[in-house]
Amino acid sequence: MISLGALGGALEQGLVYAVMALGVYLTFRVLNFPDLTVDGSFPLGAAVAAKLICSGVDPVLATAVAPVLGFVAGATTGVLNTKLKISGLLAGILTMTALYSVNLRVMGRANIPLLRSPTILTTLRGLGIPGSIAALLLFLSCAVAIKLVLDAFLRTEFGLALRATGDNEVMIRSLGVNTDSMKIVGLGLSNALVALSGAMVAQYQGFADIGMGIGMVVAGLASVIIGGAIFAPTSIGLATFGAVAGSVVYRFAVFFALRLGFAPTDLKIVTAALVVIALSGPAIRRASLGMERRRAAGHGKAEASSENVLARNH
Amino acid sequence: MVKLRHLRKTFLPGTTSGRMALCDVSLDLAAGDFVTIIGSNGAGKSTLLNAVAGVFPVDEGTIIIDGQDVTALPEHGRAPVIGRVFQDPMQGTAGSMSIEENLAMAARRGERRRLARGVAQKDRKAFRDYLALLGLGLENRLADPVRLLSGGQRQALALLMATIKKPKLLLLDEHAAALDPRTAQDILALTDRLVKRHGLTVMMVTHNLRHALAFGNRTVMMHEGEIVLDVGGPERSGMTVADLLERFHATRGERLADDRILLEV
Numbered sequence: 001m002i003s004l005g006a007l008g009g010a011l012e013q014g015l016v017y018a019v020m021a022l023g024v025y026l027t028f029r030v031l032n033f034p035d036l037t038v039d040g041s042f043p044l045g046a047a048v049a050a051k052l053i054c055s056g057v058d059p060v061l062a063t064a065v066a067p068v069l070g071f072v073a074g075a076t077t078g079v080l081n082t083k084l085k086i087s088g089l090l091a092g093i094l095t096m097t098a099l100y101s102v103n104l105r106v107m108g109r110a111n112i113p114l115l116r117s118p119t120i121l122t123t124l125r126g127l128g129i130p131g132s133i134a135a136l137l138l139f140l141s142c143a144v145a146i147k148l149v150l151d152a153f154l155r156t157e158f159g160l161a162l163r164a165t166g167d168n169e170v171m172i173r174s175l176g177v178n179t180d181s182m183k184i185v186g187l188g189l190s191n192a193l194v195a196l197s198g199a200m201v202a203q204y205q206g207f208a209d210i211g212m213g214i215g216m217v218v219a220g221l222a223s224v225i226i227g228g229a230i231f232a233p234t235s236i237g238l239a240t241f242g243a244v245a246g247s248v249v250y251r252f253a254v255f256f257a258l259r260l261g262f263a264p265t266d267l268k269i270v271t272a273a274l275v276v277i278a279l280s281g282p283a284i285r286r287a288s289l290g291m292e293r294r295r296a297a298g299h300g301k302a303e304a305s306s307e308n309v310l311a312r313n314h
Numbered sequence: 315m316v317k318l319r320h321l322r323k324t325f326l327p328g329t330t331s332g333r334m335a336l337c338d339v340s341l342d343l344a345a346g347d348f349v350t351i352i353g354s355n356g357a358g359k360s361t362l363l364n365a366v367a368g369v370f371p372v373d374e375g376t377i378i379i380d381g382q383d384v385t386a387l388p389e390h391g392r393a394p395v396i397g398r399v400f401q402d403p404m405q406g407t408a409g410s411m412s413i414e415e416n417l418a419m420a421a422r423r424g425e426r427r428r429l430a431r432g433v434a435q436k437d438r439k440a441f442r443d444y445l446a447l448l449g450l451g452l453e454n455r456l457a458d459p460v461r462l463l464s465g466g467q468r469q470a471l472a473l474l475m476a477t478i479k480k481p482k483l484l485l486l487d488e489h490a491a492a493l494d495p496r497t498a499q500d501i502l503a504l505t506d507r508l509v510k511r512h513g514l515t516v517m518m519v520t521h522n523l524r525h526a527l528a529f530g531n532r533t534v535m536m537h538e539g540e541i542v543l544d545v546g547g548p549e550r551s552g553m554t555v556a557d558l559l560e561r562f563h564a565t566r567g568e569r570l571a572d573d574r575i576l577l578e579v
């Protein structure tokens with residue numbers, strides 16, 4: 001029997017990690033930038049929040065500081081890439097690696113327990129919200145609010161320029177947008193969300209750990225891909241909804257994989273395999289389509305494709 | 315309106331393959347001038363337009379547009395005064411974004427991007443009217459992603475985008491060359507219409523000598539990074555493609571090996 005509580009836990013996790021997935025969506029999908037900073041900025045958010053809480057800072061304030069530092073981390077990757085001309089992948093890896101040291105410095109050790117400390121969840125309980133639904137309520141409203149703000153942001157003048165930077169850099173530069181700045185800000189915002197998610201996860205699970213960011217990019221990517229596959233996003237609103245829902249579905253998949261007897265340490269290879277399958281789908285389809293075409297051509301059935309004809313109805 | 319003075323550009327200087335793509339190019343355009351630019355492959359036509367647009371800095375020379383020295387400005391800094399259409403229809407539009415979003419971005423060319431709504435309701439009315447100029451029915455497809463459009467439709471949209479906010483200078487680099495002949499003809503006719511409507515100053519590269527004479531009021535020929543011919547006025551009005559080639563040979567005192575490229579009519 002699967003308890004309702006366990007399922008609720010998977011839902012809570014899905015929602016709290018959804019904030020991270022939205023950040024990954026912003027870089028991978030909107031900016032078209034494979035950003036690996038995430039594996040470092042997620043524990044950065046956790047480390048900062050945990051350290052501040054342990055030093056007696058109010059948990060809400062401590063949580064709010066995390067995205068600021070996440071922004072700085074993402075912007076650093078952006079500067080490495082745009083100003084110092086380091087490839088996007090390598091720039092992310094460099095920041096992520098550097099953040100490992102930063103995170104250890106911040107925490108002072110590899111693990112900070114928060115079980116007996118005040119957290120945003122105990123703050124909510126203090127406001128009279130029952131502990132059993134506090135996490136669900138907080139993470140749900142957080143994920144939904146951030147999704148809606150992100151949707152609105154991506155439809156502003158600035159948001160359009162950001163999306164165009166990921167779609168067609170030559171064009172948007174010719175329209176007067178500094179694409180370097182766009183990438184720096186976009187990476188900053190993405191990692192702000194990731195760090196915020198990290199801060200909340202630490203308080204939710206009751207500890208911050210130096211290793212909690214390992215595989216985070218791939219998990220975020222898996223969420224975005226699952227969401228895209230389920231909802232075939234035709235609009236920004238659907239795409240961000242897909243990222244949130246994808247995160248929830250992913251955590252449920254993890255939950256059931258564990259129940260099936262997978263060791264927790266094996267989940268990363270399962271997730272990686274999932275992402276490989278999803279990403280290679282189009283290539284495999286193209287390859288098999290090409291094979292069919294060649295076969296058809298062999299039978300003289302190939303048709304010339306006529307594209308790019310401007311309708312002449314004027 | 316446009317003053318190009320002694321422009322020089324060498325790609326990969328110091329290497330054996332380094333050669334001067336622009337050597338001492340000077341050109342003045344009066345307001346409303348529509349200059350067509352011809353020349354064999356590698357003559358430096360694209361390099362000239364890219365230098366004016368600020369894609370790369372020039373080694374020497376000054377570029378003045380509408381009284382403003384833009385020589386030191388980066389590409390995005392010159393956008394307030396320059397509109398561009400590229401050869402590849404994919405390059406002038408963002409495929410994943412809608413027609414109205416593309417137009418909205420173009421309508422803010424060179425402006426600071428704010429956190430205001432990207433496409434306002436009052437914009438839509440103006441976009442619809444403007445798109446109706448094309449006669450392609452795009453005015454009823456404002457929310458469609460641009461990737462659904464054909465190459466010709468995308469290029470027509472790119473032209474609208476380059477001119478929706480009147481530029482001081484419009485740069486067209488073989489913008490009809492990637493299209494089939496009929497579509498290319500449509501795009502050129504549209505270009506002419508928009509240029510006249512807004513009274514634009516234009517530099518248009520073409521490899522088609524007939525088009526070079528049929529459009530605009532002035533024709534410039536480039537060869538090995540230099541301007542070797544510059545005709546306008548009555549002299550140009552009576553010119554045929556054959557005359558143009560003749561003038562080219564007379565100026566250079568040599569025959570081009572690649573007449574075929576120039577002669578594509």
Ligand SMILES: Nc1ncnc2c1ncn2[C@@H]1O[C@H](COP(=O)(O)OP(=O)(O)O)[C@@H](O)[C@H]1O
Pocket residue numbers: 325326335353354355356357358359360361362
């Ligand atoms: N980005 C570049 N890097 C190196 N060489 C270039 C570059 N762009 C153009 N060139 C060279 O400059 C010369 C002029 O090219 P271009 O302006 O593209 O000619 P076209 O008149 O055909 O448009 C050519 O020799 C070309 O190889």
Ligand SMILES: [Mg+2]
Pocket residue numbers: 359360361
């Ligand atoms: Mg060229």
